[in-house]
Amino acid sequence: MFSGIRLAWRFFSVVVLIITIMAVSVYLYSVPLVQDKVYEIERNSARLALDNVYKLADKAYANLEGFKAQALDANKESLRAVVTLTASHIESSLALAEANQIPAANAWQQVFASLRHFTYGNDGYIWVVDHQARMLSHPDTRYNGKTLASFQVPAVGVIAPMIAAAIRSGEGFYQYPWQRVAGQQPTAKLSYVKDYPQWQLVIGSGLYLDDLEAAVAQRKQQAIEEIRKALSTIRIADTGYLFIFDQQGQIIAHPNTNIDQTNAIDLIDPASGRRIVEELIEVADTGTELSYRWDKPDDPGVYRYEKISIVRRMASFDWYICATVYVAELQHSSMILSQRIITITAIAILLALLLALYFINLISQPIQTLARTAERVRTGDLSATSGIDRHDEIGTLARTFDSMVYRLHSNIQTLDQSVRERTHALAALEERQRLILDALPAQIAYLDRQLRYVFVNQGYAEQFDSSKAALLGQHMSQIAPPDLLAAIAEPLQQCLNGHPTTYEYSFNHQGRTRVTRRQLIPDYAGDQAAAAEVQGVLVLSLDISHEKESERRLAEAQRMQATGQLAGGLAHDFNNLLTIILGNLSAMQASHPGVNPTTSSPDTDAPLQHHLAPAIRATHRAIDITKRLLAFARRQHLSPSLTDVRPLLKETALLLRGSLPDQLELTVVCHTPLALCIDAAQLENALINLALNARDAILQQRPTGPGRIGFYAHQQTLPQGLQQTDSHYDDDVPAGTYINIGVYDDGPGFPAEVQQRAFEPFFTTRASNNSGLGLSMVFGFVKQSGGFIRIRPATTDPEWADGEGQSQSKDPEKSADGAAISLLLPLNSLSLSAPTPPETTASAATEPAPHPKSDADNIDNNHWQLALLVDDDAAIRRLVRPWLLALGYVVVEASDTNEASDLIDSLATLDLLITDLSMPGNRDGWQLAQQARQQHPHLPYLLISGSPSHPEQPTDHGVLLAKPFTRDAIHQAITHAVTQSTNGPSAAGKLTPPIQPDHHQTEQ
Known part of the structure; x- marks a missing residue:
């Protein structure tokens, strides 16, 4: 592998030597220490387990003592309750005997007889002694009627002083020996004794303390069982365990069921010849361990295995808690850990050698590559590169050798990648901006200096019922209507001159009037500070229709509220003035009767009556105007009652028939009975006002007729409510059930400008003498009743059928001719008005x-x-x-x-x-x-x-x-x-x- 490379062999030898020295040093320095520390940790775990069991036993003792105290307190309360119940029984029995006229002596005999048979709990009973120490009631017949001094019991010397003490202090708890009713041997007893001076009696009841001790012993046994269960789950090392024994060598709790609850007092330590129990007691709470040799469960009888035990004494139970474990098991973990350390060290040495071989190979291969690349360069191949990229001297040499070729190639690749990434990022950014601009609740467009669309968002295109693609490239004059072009001509020119402008513009879109606030922002070709030329205009338009409508409704509500307050104040002062005027005129009329209109008898004061009568009639007209003002101000007194709307409409129609000319037809459409809680008189007055207004409107347009006026009513349920802008009611209508009552006519209807002011007081379009309070009074009554009102065009031909009100026409509110005034009254109008008078x-x-x-x-x-x-x-x-x-x-x-x-x-x-x-x-x-x-x-x-x-x-x-x-x-x-x-x-x-x-x- 390293042929011809001496440096590689030398380096490999040095690496092997260094790794070997480090491995030996790690073993000698760490393995013995690890063995000692692991052994100490195992010993400490035994001590920790012993402490935990000690705490568990101590807690069990504390719970046992608390149970004993609580049981004693509970029994005391039971004794007190039994004596109190006995006194109540005596008192009720005496009262019953007195009511039945039973002699007192007989009554007491009956009481004592019943108490002798009264028992409770485990041998619990009641005894009664009088102040002369004579036993009056006791379940043992040997004591009844005898004095305490004559009792043949050992505790007689205790009972008499106890009775005397109870008479002095009134009550108390006393402990003394007494035998059970069916027994002969006395046992400790606790009694509650209370004196009742009104009867000269002492009543007592007690419990035998051995019953309480039995309950405590049972609770103690339960605690031992819990500790025994806990010991069975605790292990020290592999076979180490904990057990509990007492001074006599009795095993209280042991995880081995064969040893549990046996006696180990005779077990001998084979090394010392002493009892192992005594040795364990000697080291208890000394902090030292007892080392001895013992057998194993798998090798019984062979006492050659070294073992250590730690003991703690629990004085409350007089127990000894012992943790025991074999020393070999404690050392076993350290030996396993040492072996693992040696194994890991060997593996590390092997890996280090392999890495050394790999590293040396990495060193030798680049050197050979550099040599071959240098040979290619020497032959004139300038495109050759070594391809080596290292952070050492070899890497520096390689980068110096081929840096020019590699750098040029790398720069070309980097430039191409940057262009592709930048193009992708710009496309993604443009897509996000388009989505954001389309989602904005605004109309946005950008026009160049020639007013051609360069960009529009979706909202701007929808404004012109077009698409974005259809607008791009078009001139503004080809898209915008002429009225819009005329309205924005001046602001647009100001923006092209470099001045941002803001204006409002109203237009009709899809049948609704929309108000927009438009902002024109100039876009400069260069630096704005350098007075560069404007190259385009950014158009930002916001729909403020709802905002304008809210402002209008608020202003209208404030105006109506101020008018109502003014009307209420005027009515108060005007009523005072009218009281004086009417009272004085009536008094003057009464004192100067004039001509009696029924007898036509002459009187000298007839000329005065000629002037008084018109004045009184004018006063009454002023009173009527005041009432109308109060109705508009929503301060009139209403008397709502449950009213059937259908007969009310028919009766109102009959009442109006005499006030209408023959050429006017009056019809009623109400198919079903409609129950409504409303002031019927005020509703009738409102309908009459609306009908008379309809009559005047028809006759003004067609003096000779014909004409038609109609009443209609039906129930209307609105699950979602109605918006004012859609329903044309005076306000938003909440969800609910309503009765829709309307008056229809086929007259000229209400012009749009008149509808805006129709409910204002004193507003009228008639030239005749009219107060202008009719519709305002209806408006005030409807609002005071919690309802809503609107004015809409009515149908041209309602096609009313017979007088029963059956109509086959369409909805009379959906026509463009005439007028229909709808009163939308809630079914719960009763809660909005004053109480009904008797x-x-x-x-x-x-x-x-x-x-x-x-x-x-x-x-x-x-x-x-x-x-x-x-x-x-x-x-x-x-x-x-x-x-x-x-x-x-x-x-x-x-x-x-x-x-x-x-x-x-x-x-x-x-x-x-x-x-x-x-x-x-x-x-x-x-x-x-x-x-x-x-x-x-x-x-x-x-x-x-x-x-x-x-x-x-x-x-x-x-x-x-x-x-x-x-x-x-x-x-x-x-x-x-x-x-x-x-x-x-x-x-x-x-x-x-x-x-x-x-x-x-x-x-x-």
Whole structure:
């Protein structure tokens, strides 16, 4: 192999010598040390196993002692419970005997007789002794009726002092010797004794401690079994083991079942001639080991095998725990390890020699290759290279020899590979960018300076209902519509001039109006700072339709909320003014009757009545406008009840029939009964308003007809809800079940600009005298009822069938002519409104009350009574005061609740309280009424309010009168309050709803 290479042979010899010296050194230095350390580790493992077993036994002892203490405590509690149960039995037996009139002596005899037969547990019983030391009850008949001094038992000298001690201390536990009931030999007993002085008795019960010791012994045996199982699983080396013995040589636990629970006291150490048990006890807890010779299980009777044992004493059980193992087994592991080290060393030497041969061959082969390559170069082959690449002197020589050829070849290959990798990376990057740009929620395009598309993403192509491939290379004028080109001409030119621009643009796409925010960014050919020419335009467009719609809805909601708050505030102040105006006009009309319209009797004040009547009618019209404002502000009082929509629609149609000209047809389409919890009166009022609006719209377009108006209703379930942008309702509709009630007409319909403002208060397109509150009132009622509303074009020809409402037409909301206003009301409208007032109260609010001064009522006009009138408006107090005087009340006034509170505290009697709900002072009108009720529990009170909001339901009862009101209305309310306080309320726990005066009667 190494022929002709002397250097290789020399190097190989040196390597062999070095490897041999290292192998011998490793053996002499490590093998003896390893043997000693392994032997020590094996000995320590025996000691560790011994410590673990000792801990296990010690833990078992601790558990045993704890069990003993717990068992004793549990038995004590049982004794205490038995004595307590006995006392309860005696007490119940005596009570039963007394109830049955059994003499006490007989009752006690029965009690003692029953206690003699009462036993529990293992020989447990009850005994009873009186304070004269006489045994009254005992299961052993020898002791019953005898004194303790006469007992023929060894413990009689202990029992008497125990009874005396129990009488002194009341109770206690005592231990003494006593025989079992069926036995003769006394044994230790623990008794619980308690004195019952009410009966002059001492009751006791006990347990025999040998029963407790038996349970403890059983628990100890269980612990030994657990330790025995643990010992059977422990091994030291191959055959080493642990066992437990006591002072007498009894084997407590041994893994060998033939030796377990035998006695080893007679086993002799053949070397010393002494008992092996005694030698093991002597080395216990000394830290030293006992070395001796013993036989093996496979070679019994031959005591020549060296063995060591380690012993620890466990004082709690008086046990000795021993770990024993054969020395040969401890040395066996070290010998095996030493042999393995020698084997590994030999293998390492062999491998080192093989590696040396391989290494020398690696050295010799390049030298031969360099020689052959040099010969080729010498002959003129400049393309020859050695191909050797090493990091040693030979490698340096080889690289120097062929570096030029190798470097040139390597550079060409590296350049080709770099070009291929870069091309692949750019293609992957372009694909990722394309995917990202297509996935963005934006429209992106790039145009060159000639406005030709160089790049578009998927969103931009979809905007023009085209593909990306179709747009590339096209001029913008060939793709974009003319209106778009005109809108972006100026921003586009600014961008081409180097100025980034941003603008918004609206357009119709797939039937929907979309609003986009577009940003034009110039792309420079060179450095922007050097004022380079713009070579292209980057177009970035974002769809902000939802954002704009949200802004519009928020602004509309804020405007409607502000308008509602303004309407509510105006209604409160306006009601106060109308109260004064209507009250004074009605009083003036009453004092100047003028011409009676029923008898046509002349009167000198007829000219005055000519002016008063229009003023009163105008006041009532102002009241109606105020109600409409409250309805729009969603603050009107609703009285929802379960209503069948189908008869309500038909009744509303019958009511409207007289208000419609003959050329207008009115139909109702409602196929099935529809139950809805709603304020039926307000719903009917809303339908009438919508129908009259439809009538006016039709007659304005076609004064001579014909025309058609229709009501329809059906149940509609929306599992997913509706979006406002798709459904055209006033807001997003959540999922649920609804009743869809609508009014249809074939009139001119609503223009788009009118639909945007149709529900605003005071907005109207009519030139006639109209308040413009009709649709706003309907809108407020629907929202207060938790519903939704929308205006849509209706069908041209609904083809309504007969009067039963059966229609064979298509959905009337899907037409482009006429108008259909849909009210989408939830089935749970009841929870959104105020509670339904009692029927008796509602009827009282609508029926006219008789004049208090002309008809008999609950107020004695011949007897003056005291009334407190509280209102911060002096004009209202001046208006109401004479009305109260006419009823026979002496009136005391207050302008705030602080003054009224002081008057309530100072007045000895008070017969009526009239107060406004919203009052200056430390409390409101409702709290003032509660104070008055505390001072005068049966005080009738009347709350007046110009505000649409009402107080929470009170704990007592009163009447609420809404402003404005007339004299007849306040007289009727006072009559109702007095009757309610005298006879009790008709509906417990509810405030009487606001009484609305009949304004049509007051106009007469």
